[in-house]
Amino acid sequence: MGRPGVLGAAGRFGLPVPRIAAVAGLVMLVAGACAASAEPGHVGSAICTACHDDIAADWAGSDHAKAWTLPDETTVLGDFGNVTFEHGGQVTRFFRDGATYLIETDGPDGVRRAYPVVGVAGVDPLQQYLLSPEPGRTQTYDIAWDVERERWYPVFPDQVVPPGDGFHWTGPYKSWEARCAECHATDPPHCRSWG
Ligand code: HEC
Numbered sequence: 001m002g003r004p005g006v007l008g009a010a011g012r013f014g015l016p017v018p019r020i021a022a023v024a025g026l027v028m029l030v031a032g033a034c035a036a037s038a039e040p041g042h043v044g045s046a047i048c049t050a051c052h053d054d055i056a057a058d059w060a061g062s063d064h065a066k067a068w069t070l071p072d073e074t075t076v077l078g079d080f081g082n083v084t085f086e087h088g089g090q091v092t093r094f095f096r097d098g099a100t101y102l103i104e105t106d107g108p109d110g111v112r113r114a115y116p117v118v119g120v121a122g123v124d125p126l127q128q129y130l131l132s133p134e135p136g137r138t139q140t141y142d143i144a145w146d147v148e149r150e151r152w153y154p155v156f157p158d159q160v161v162p163p164g165d166g167f168h169w170t171g172p173y174k175s176w177e178a179r180c181a182e183c184h185a186t187d188p189p190h191c192r193s194w195g
């Protein structure tokens with residue numbers, strides 16, 4: 001009696017087969033969220049501030065607003081006045097070209113290049129800078145600015161590793177998308193292109 005198998009099971013949950021298929025299709029759509037934007041996207045805070053201006057003003061003055069910013073005169077605290085910093089034989093140069101902040105250092109292949117700063121993390125007691133060694137990938141540079149003492153210093157003093165090592169600034173342990181953005185950014189960075 002009754003029909004056995006999947007249909008019978010579905011019947012017990014009270015869902016006819018076509019509805020199960022529809023639900024499964026929806027789940028698949030949501031899983032492909034970045035590409036298809038089937039789930040609600042990041043709308044930005046501007047659409048909330050019209051009604052919540054007091055909360056927005058409090059937030060703007062807090063460290064939360066500075067967890068991740070873009071580099072400019074108001075956000076960058078570090079000394080980019082063409083200064084060099086040496087750590088374990090590795091030399092970093094911090095300088096500017098007009099409005100662009102640059103960090104010259106060893107790339108993933110060991111070749112020295114000047115990388116533009118694409119993001120700024122934090123404000124106090126330290127500030128770290130984000131570089132993009134290749135499109136779509138953002139890495140945290142681990143010579144950071146000590147805001148109180150106004151000096152460059154290594155975040156991990158015991159780490160002096162070559163390119164290719166996971167702990168090198170170009171390695172997976174220093175990936176902004178994988179290791180930091182979850183807490184420091186709102187707009188999911190894997191859906192964003194740094195160009
Ligand atoms: C058109 C006006 C308007 C806009 C736009 C708006 N809100 Fe609200 N929001 C309100 C009102 C009114 C309340 C209820 C306030 C109350 O109960 O005191 C509220 C309440 C809230 C609360 C609950 C606050 C609490 O104390 O319980 C949160 C959280 C919130 N809004 C977040 C947002 C976010 C995030 C956005 C933007 C995506 C947003 N709102 C956009 C009017 C707005």
Ligand code: HEC
Nearest residue numbers: 063121122123124125126127128140174179180182183184
């Ligand atoms: C689990 C959440 C979380 C993750 C992951 C995380 N952070 Fe943070 N980070 C925080 C919080 C919370 C603070 C504020 C702590 C405080 O002020 O005591 C902070 C503070 C900082 C600061 C200090 C500046 C400031 O304004 O407080 C810097 C720089 C920073 N994080 C960089 C990074 C980097 C780089 C990564 C990835 C390698 C990372 N964070 C990963 C939560 C996180």
